[in-house]
Amino acid sequence: MLSLVTRAAGVWVRLRRACSTAALLCSQPCMEKCPADHVVFSRPYSSQKKEKLDMSIFPVENIRNFSIIAHVDHGKSTLADRLLEITGTIAKTDQNKQVLDKLQVERERGITVKAQTASLFYSYEGMNYLLNLIDTPGHVDFSYEVSRSLSACQGVILVVDANEGIQAQTMANFYLAFEAQLAIIPVINKISAKLGTNVEKVLQEVIEKVPPPSVNIRDPLKALVFDSTFDHYRGVIANIALFGGEVQKGHKIVSAHTRKTYEVNEVGILTPNEQPTHKLYAGQVGYLIAGMKEVTEAQIGDTLYLHKQPVEPLPGFKSAKPMVFAGMYPVDQSEYNNLKSAIEKLTLNDSSVTIHRDSSLALGAGWRLGFLGLLHLEVFNQRLEQEYNASVILTAPTVPYKAVLSSAKLIKEHGKEEITVINPAEFPDKSSVSEYLEPTVLGTIITPDEYIGKIITLCQTRRAVQKDMMYIDEHRVMLKYIFPLNEIVVDFYDALKSLSSGYASFDYEDAGYQAADLVKMDILLNGNSVEELGTVVHKDKAYAVGKAMCERLKDAIPRQLFEIAIQAALGSKVIARETVKAYRKNVLAKCYGGDITRKMKLLKRQAEGKKKMRKIGNVEVPKDAFISVLKRQSEK
């Protein structure tokens, strides 16, 4: 059951209707208004049709471009399903669950990773409307994608779960839409168990409240790329929103970002499957195929224009900036090529993942991958496993630190004063650095007030600084903290959820870099440093991190013929130590006729394993030991 909130709640700021004046300007004489009876859509739009649609029947004033935004699991995708059903875009069956969420991981996690778009046809008061539902990714890791999707819209439906109320992500989404000056239609979901009530009303509200796009068909072509996918047969499929002009097969177009020219092969709308059309007109949303070979050629936020008719690019374009890095290695080196091709295929659809070849003495050849955030990383890993059946070792995530160099020699070497450090091995020594910087985020936590004490303690242990704290209703509090990013990339969210019995919600946004007392911690085995275990940590956290690593290593390194000292050290200062005792007896008691074959097999297998172990000084370290220390710890 849905309820339209016609009056803004206390927290809602009065909205400015960005398009209210523009709407007056956009009635075009060239485009007649199109009464409903002039258009006959006798077929269901979900079926694949070969005939091309004529999109000229939808003048700009009959078009509404909107998104649905919501906190995770508040019913965004379900509302989208219902909208698709009542407009006849998809057949009404029980199977329609998260129709726009095509990926297994999206359905499992109840999140949208890859935004989908659907054009809906709807008759209202005798007029036919083209309603373009532009779905958005449901997590802040993808906030850039969300902002680009929103820039193709003039309004949003903000869904709030009646039981859970406003959550951290509700706020984040609200502000995104508010800053983009979009019409906001608040919808309260899950008031009772029955689904589908009032959904029609939501559509009518979209038509009433969301202004049509303010564009001109006689302007030169100006198309925003707000998403792209890759098809093995047809290349890149760019999702576009037309801010001016029109586009059709045969047009020569140029990317404002790459300056490359392409010839358009196909245009169409998404229903949500691709449906070719003769043309796309200003104000409309659809797809374009133009012989682009890689998704990087159709970057999100880029502007396309006609060859020799350049336009001012749409504002807000930026290349994806990875915030969380993790090493990825095949479990078995013989799987390297398979994993490589799986990663390549996945990144074909996700240009925001950065890939650098990396190799670890312990884990072999692999990659250091950069992600937009932690969820992005998890989703990527899960997709590799589910869609490509790849099993990988994923190292604990790290963040990009910066160092402001003081040594003239180093500045000359790097050609700049401030360098970014991703690999701990490249962490410059304090003596040649005037300041280290770490990335921070502004985190928003919304929680029932009974958990405040515990949450404040948690935040303090994560070196967070409180910025704000306010009651948003009688029982719930919104806390705002500046967090060092590395304090939340590993297990913060899990800790927050567990101490609040799942009630607290969390969201964050980039808050720039701040000075930090960072140190490089080495792990030593019998005095010899283990290069791949070196880590950059905040000085206050060095002991806890060092102790945990030593303990994990102690459990993972088998006894040897001598005692092994496992130490964590800052420079020459040892801050934590564990000991693996020497073997005193390791010989099979019985070895006669029948046992010899078995014993030989066992010994030879062990000898083979010994060859594969990495030697640090005289200590043999099995690969498993590295994995257990480097691997992301999912529990705790």
Next chain:
Amino acid sequence: MAAPGWRRPRARLAAALRCVRAARNWKHRAQRPPRAEPVQAALYVHWPYCQKRCSYCNFNKYIPRGLDEESMRSCLTREAQTLIRLSRVQRISSVFFGGGTPSLASPFTIATVLETVSRCAHLAADAEITLEANPTSAGASRLAGFRASGVNRLSIGIQSLDNAELRLLGRNHTAAEALGTLEEAKKLFPGRTSVDLIFGLPGQSVSSWAGGLEELLQLCDDHVSLYQLTLERGTSLFKQVQQGSLPMPKQEVVAEMYESAREMLRDVGFRQYEVSNFARNGALSTHNLSYWQGSQYIGIGPGAHGRFVPRAHGESLREARIQTLEPDSWMKEVLACGHGTRKRTVLSQLEVLEEVLVLGLRTDIGITHQHWEQFATSLSLWDMFGSSEEVKELEDQGLLLLDNRGLRCSWKGLALLDSLLLTLLNQLQQSWADRTAPGT
């Protein structure tokens, strides 16, 4: 596959082909074996039956429901005959009746097997003939019967002198019964009676173990075998420990038990001639020594293992052989084709050397240069191990010795042999590959 002399009517030939699954490695046929194998072998006879299942044992054994001893007897003799002929050995150096519980067999069966063996090859009058005996199935009269049938050495599975421990192990005898059997055996086989004990049992402490051993040392003869309990998959003890209902003693504690036992035995004049075996007055088991010295042995009976060159087939390389496990199937195969060999694997020269290394280092003498030369004519122990840094490290740690006598473990190293062997096996492989690589 079968030798010409084995040809049988078609149906039998097919059966014979089924019996033998040869895992041949033709590549090795081109290599010339280092030296002719000596024309003798030890013989192991497996008696597969027990009265009761022990909680720790995963050997090939069966609790018989109506045992046809006569068939078993005739099959054992038949297989002994076939395999001794196949090996073309002229001399059987020792015979060992193991199991199962071979003391459940009648002295007549033992006598018949021995008689057959001595008809097929030379079996010296003083050759060591050992029988494993279970305290309950070895009353005085029965033991005398075994002696009369040719057995001259007895190995008694005492396992523990603590009745609670015996129950835990699922043994069907008490400590008193075991000591009674020991007393009888010492009279019948003076200087040639061995006892087995197990340590590292759930709930056992260093002092309770040492106490039991102390008691036994007052009563035992000149040979003692001490075995650390190994939990074998599929045994009831394994299951109980897995389920957490039985706590196993810690590694440190077991190491301490072993160490204290070695010292106690040394103090009363026993020589530890192998990892688990101790003897005084020269009462070493020659049969078991022949395993550790890499000698040929023929195994007969269900599930028995063997290592010998089937010369009658014109072969010159040693084979690892396993007989069919299940007694009834084994008997059928023996009746059909004279033997129940289920699996044959040709051992390459390197594989033989690996076994020589692994087994030889279990002894206190280790591997002498002369001993090694019998198996590797072109590569001495020095060639193999003399230049290895890692071997040097083990020597420096006082665990291993390579000198003019040969290669052997130190007192401390013997307890850590399995760790040392990993380094040595890799070094052996490396040296072997370096020397046989073309162009070097």
